[in-house]
Amino acid sequence: MFYAFSLLIPAMLAWLLTGLTFTHRAVSGWQRHPSTDRAGTSWHVCWTCYRRLMAVRSLFPTHFYEGDIGEESLIAELDRSVRALASDDTAGKRWSKAHGYRGYTSYASLDDLPQRDPAFADLKRHLDRHVARFAEACGFQLGGRRLKLDSLWVNLLRPGGTHSGHIHPHSVVSGTVYVTVPAGSGALRLEDPRLGLMMAAPPREDIFVHAEPAPGTVFLWESWLRHEVMPNTAKSDRISASFNYRW
Numbered sequence: 390m391f392y393a394f395s396l397l398i399p400a401m402l403a404w405l406l407t408g409l410t411f412t413h414r415a416v417s418g419w420q421r422h423p424s425t426d427r428a429g430t431s432w433h434v435c436w437t438c439y440r441r442l443m444a445v446r447s448l449f450p451t452h453f454y455e456g457d458i459g460e461e462s463l464i465a466e467l468d469r470s471v472r473a474l475a476s477d478d479t480a481g482k483r484w485s486k487a488h489g490y491r492g493y494t495s496y497a498s499l500d501d502l503p504q505r506d507p508a509f510a511d512l513k514r515h516l517d518r519h520v521a522r523f524a525e526a527c528g529f530q531l532g533g534r535r536l537k538l539d540s541l542w543v544n545l546l547r548p549g550g551t552h553s554g555h556i557h558p559h560s561v562v563s564g565t566v567y568v569t570v571p572a573g574s575g576a577l578r579l580e581d582p583r584l585g586l587m588m589a590a591p592p593r594e595d596i597f598v599h600a601e602p603a604p605g606t607v608f609l610w611e612s613w614l615r616h617e618v619m620p621n622t623a624k625s626d627r628i629s630a631s632f633n634y635r636w
Contacts, residue, residue: 451582454523454609455600458515458566464605466508467568471543471628474499491550492626496542503541512566512630513538516607520562520634523609529561529636536561536634546575546627552618554580560633564609567602567629574627575619576601582614602629 458464474481474495481498484490495502502509520536529536539560546552557563565577576599584596599619600608610616612633621627 451614452523452527452611453579453598453600453614454519454526454564454607456519456522456607456609458512458605458607460515461605463508463511463515464568467512467630468628470506470508471545471568471630474543475545490552492547493545494542496544496631499542500540502543503538509541509630513541516564516566516632519607519609520564523562527611531636534636536636539633539635541630541632543630544628546618546621546629548621548624548626550618550627551575551620554578554615554617556615557612557633560612560635562609562634563612563614563632564607565602565629565631567604567606567608567627569626569628570602570604570606571623571625571627573621574623574625575621577608578617578619579610580615580617 475493478493478495478498481495482493484497485493499505503513504510516538517535524531524536544552579598579600581593581596602608
């Protein structure tokens with residue numbers, strides 16, 4: 390009797406396997422359909438399921454904002470103001486020389502430009518609007534508050550000048566508005582933020598993105614994004630104003 394039962398088991402399994410209809414949606418993407426003849430049951434690809442298995446999503450994207458001040462008269466006024474500062478700000482010129490900055494920056498010498506000059510006060514009003522749009526696009530949960538300008542400084546970069554890769558600690562959004570941009574005066578180069586986490590990853594096609602500005606351009610990014618200024622290969626100065634926003 391045991392011998393007969395052992396022969397029956399394979400037959401029962403064969404009957405079940407040819408008779409059942411089931412779908413491996415989450416594993417293989419294949420679907421079984423019974424025909425009128427159990428012995429003729431066939432398999433075919435469930436293409437919808439297969440495509441679902443191949444889905445790729447982008448998680449935690451890196452946001453980069455490109456806008457424009459849209460007011461040529463303000464840009465011209467800022468050009469005059471920056472050149473005046475580069476001439477009169479003795480402390481800023483001293484700091485720039487001591488730190489190898491080819492040109493002039495008010496980064497370490499002046500922290501009140503919007504109060505000091507109406508042109509920068511007007512610029513701040515424009516930047517507040519751009520930053521508010523960017524903060525919304527980033528999905529910041531600010532509880533009804535707005536990001537606030539924390540620091541604003543100007544840069545006059547001479548031919549041959551550059552600024553090596555860096556981030557902006559202790560702030561949320563950073564950016565630059567471009568005032569005078571001669572051809573070849575240096576793009577903004579943004580670095581893939583995953584580089585420091587690629588333990589044993591193979592090379593990728595694009596680990597840097599170059600953003601080319603024009604007079605009046607506003608670039609915004611989250612402050613943790615590493616970036617640098619490419620060398621100014623033009624024959625004249627490039628003028629910009631950089632800033633940080635906090636909450």
